[in-house]
Amino acid sequence: MSTQEVENVTQAKLDFDAECPSCSASIAFNPATGKLTCPYCGFESEIATPEQEEEKVAQEMDFAKAEERGNYNWGVAKKTVICKACAAETIYDALQVADSCPYCGSNQVMEASAENTLAPNGVCAFEVTDKQAGENFHQWIKGKWFTPKAAKISAKPDAFKGVYLPYWTFDSKTSSRYSARYGRHRTVTDKEGKTRTETDWYSTSGFYQEFIDDHLVSATTRYDRAMMRKIEPFHLLNNKAYKPEYVAGFLSERYSVGLQDGWNQAQGEIHDHLHAQITAKIRWEHNADVVANLRFSTNHDDITYKYLMLPIWLSSFRYKEKIYRFMVNGQTGQVGGDAPISPLRVTIAVILSLLVIAVIWYFFIAE
Structure with a gap:
C-alpha cells in the first residue's frame, strides 16, 4: 500500500471507527433503527446525514473517465477472508471475526493477503x-x-448472514437507426369457399431514441443469474452515498466482473431491450401484425455508471449431501433460491393432474 493510500485510510478512520467506544467490540449497522449498534453492550450511534444534497445519494460517474478514478480503499480498515472449502472471498471489518463461510457454511476460513479494490460510491x-x-x-x-x-x-433460517453484493448500474442516451419489414395479415377466400391467411409485406426504416436509466448488472460471478433475478427488483433510487457505517458488521463481496465487462454485458441486454421497443414502435405506427428482418445500430452517449452495494441475506443448508443456497432481498424481503424436490410428491401431482384432465374430457368433451 502506498503512502498516499495509508494516509487516506488513516483519515477515513478518523471519520469513522468500527470499534464500540463503550466496550471495544465491533459495532454494526442495524436495519431496524438505521443506527450503528453494538450487539454486546447495546451502544447506539447516529449516522451523520450529509449537509449537501448531492452527497446524500450515489452520484453518476463518467464512464469515459473511469480510468482516472483512483480511490481503491473502503474508507475503513478491512480484511479479506478466503474459504478453503469453496474458495469464496469476502471482506470483513478488521475487528470482525470470520467464524464460517456465508456461501457453503464451512468453518475453514482464513485471512487472505490484502488487495486493493475499487471502492463503491453507493x-x-x-x-x-x-x-x-x-x-x-x-x-x-x-x-x-x-x-x-x-x-x-x-433449512434453518437462523443461519442467515447479511452480505453486500456488488452491482454496476449504467445510464445511457441511446440513438438507433433501424430498417425492417412489417406485415399485415388478411383473410382470403378461394373459389371453393375455403379461407386462408396471407400476409402483405412492406419495408420501413426510422430513428428511435431512449434514455436508459440505471440498467443493473451483477458484478459477481458466484451465483446463477436466474437465482439472482428471483429476489429482484431492488429499490435503486433508495440508495445512499457510500459511507463505511452502512456496511459495518456485514460481509461485503468484492466485484469479480469489472467495469468494462459489466458495460459489455449491459450493452447486450440493452440491445435486446431496444429490439423489443423498436419492434413495438413499428407495429404501432404501421398497424402491423408481424415485424421481420429488423436491423439497427445504436450510439450510446453520455454513459455514466454507479458502483452500488446491494443488501442480501444468505442462507444455505445441506440435504442428502447437496448444498442448497437461498437469498432474501435485504430491502424488500423477497425470497429466492432452489429447493430439493420429492419425486413422490411430483408423481402424486402428475397423477392428480391427469385425473383432472380425464374428468374434464369425460364430462365436457366426450359428450
Whole structure:
C-alpha cells in the first residue's frame, strides 16, 4: 500500500471507527433503527446525514473517465477472508471475526493477503432485519409443496448472514437507426369457399431514441443469474452515498466482473431491450401484425455508471449431501433460491393432474 493510500485510510478512520467506544467490540449497522449498534453492550450511534444534497445519494460517474478514478480503499480498515472449502472471498471489518463461510457454511476460513479494490460510491442499506428475513424464508420454504419435509426442517433460517453484493448500474442516451419489414395479415377466400391467411409485406426504416436509466448488472460471478433475478427488483433510487457505517458488521463481496465487462454485458441486454421497443414502435405506427428482418445500430452517449452495494441475506443448508443456497432481498424481503424436490410428491401431482384432465374430457368433451 502506498503512502498516499495509508494516509487516506488513516483519515477515513478518523471519520469513522468500527470499534464500540463503550466496550471495544465491533459495532454494526442495524436495519431496524438505521443506527450503528453494538450487539454486546447495546451502544447506539447516529449516522451523520450529509449537509449537501448531492452527497446524500450515489452520484453518476463518467464512464469515459473511469480510468482516472483512483480511490481503491473502503474508507475503513478491512480484511479479506478466503474459504478453503469453496474458495469464496469476502471482506470483513478488521475487528470482525470470520467464524464460517456465508456461501457453503464451512468453518475453514482464513485471512487472505490484502488487495486493493475499487471502492463503491453507493449503498442500498439493509431495511429487512435477519429476523424478518428468517420469517420470510420460513414462509417461502413452507409453501414449497414438492420439497420433502425433512429438507424443510434442515433449512434453518437462523443461519442467515447479511452480505453486500456488488452491482454496476449504467445510464445511457441511446440513438438507433433501424430498417425492417412489417406485415399485415388478411383473410382470403378461394373459389371453393375455403379461407386462408396471407400476409402483405412492406419495408420501413426510422430513428428511435431512449434514455436508459440505471440498467443493473451483477458484478459477481458466484451465483446463477436466474437465482439472482428471483429476489429482484431492488429499490435503486433508495440508495445512499457510500459511507463505511452502512456496511459495518456485514460481509461485503468484492466485484469479480469489472467495469468494462459489466458495460459489455449491459450493452447486450440493452440491445435486446431496444429490439423489443423498436419492434413495438413499428407495429404501432404501421398497424402491423408481424415485424421481420429488423436491423439497427445504436450510439450510446453520455454513459455514466454507479458502483452500488446491494443488501442480501444468505442462507444455505445441506440435504442428502447437496448444498442448497437461498437469498432474501435485504430491502424488500423477497425470497429466492432452489429447493430439493420429492419425486413422490411430483408423481402424486402428475397423477392428480391427469385425473383432472380425464374428468374434464369425460364430462365436457366426450359428450
